Amino acid sequence: MRDSLSYGIGILFSLTVHGLVLWALVIGWQPMTQQIVIQPQYIEAKLVQLAPKKKAVNKPKKPANNAAQKKREKQKRLENEKRKEQARKERRRKAEDDRKEQERLTAEKRALAEKERLEEAERQRQLIETEFADAIAAEQSLINAQEDEIAANSYRQLIQRRLSENWNRPPSARREMETTIRLQLVPTGRIVGVTVLKSSGDTAFDRSVEQAAFKVDQFIELQSMSPVLFEKKFRQVDVAFSPQDLRL
């Protein structure tokens, strides 16, 4: 019957939808929290390689050919000595003109080549300049990151100092105990949440650590921090407490 078929489809569809929703809830409920791993600061030296500027080399011009003059002198002498060889002289003059024309052409060609070479050198120079600017920008961003890191470190030290000032260790504290807590901060520097991430196993010790965070209540100095840096590194701060020292 048609009715029962459509009901069957409905039941199947409905169960599938609800199953999917439940599955999505069970799988995707816990949001990922990003753990801040605090590492020692290294000074990174980076070699910025810059190709040396290529210099456009101008080749000296070849010495002018003074064969023409010699020829002319020789021709004069010939004119003086033998006026009879008029025809031959004529022919020679013509040959001379031809050669002059040839020379003029080669000179022009050479000038053109020279100009091209100069343009090429100019292009090369501009390329190198843009590369140089890029390298400077990269260097600048690296420096910014390092400055951020330095600022973050100073704030970390501040947090560490405040917490250790306000920490009263219980008598049950032992050297090997360690409790890690996570502080949730807001941009005013106030602590809005304290959770114990890793317990030391001793309740009194854990409580003392929590109390230290509660006593501090607010890090006023964090207000001067740039919002970007705060969002990046100080929304959540994990702090490890252990009796020999307090480290961040």
Next chain:
Amino acid sequence: MNEENLSILALIMNASVLVQAVMVILLVASVMSWVMIVQRGLFLNNAQTSFKLFEDTFWSGIDLADYYHELTEKAKEVGVTDGIENVFRAGFREFSRLSQSDKADPDAVMEGTDRAMRVALSREDEKLSINLPFLASVASVSPYIGLFGTVWGIMNSFRGLAMVQQATLATVAPGISEALIATAMGLFAAIPAVIAYNRYAAKVEALNSSYETFSDEFSSILHRQVHSR
């Protein structure tokens, strides 16, 4: 420090009995309303296409008596038929029966035919709007049920707060969180039901009016036939 598991499953499992009952009710309501949504959607679509098909055939100039016989044969085969063809068959059957008796008054014939069609129409109307009241109830009631669960859960968690000496947010937060799940489930059940109800109610309305239009047209055809004799 006890391990606090705030996953949604753990919250549901740790909820109080009443809140759990509310959640189960809402889950069942949601599942059922989805069954109705799909079933009604298929049914109404089917009704729309068959109405279009019927009208096309009806106005194509086919002989009405032949068409009536054809439809009756089909109805005998399938068993149950839905939609406009029932109206047509009821009207035509009544008309032919009444007009076969010799001393039939034309007005009486028309009256009987109209009545038969009206009955068939109201049957079809019932068939179309079956299950829609359920969707309407789910749509309007399930947010309230969810709210009830939430209020109850929050009440309980505040009572628990009164008992402890050192009150922190962490003492009430899980209770409130678990209570709010009930509201979320209520909304989850209600929203599709509201949408489907509105949509299907409009569809049923449109189908009904087209059925009525058809029956009027058919009646006028029969009227012409009766009075032209």
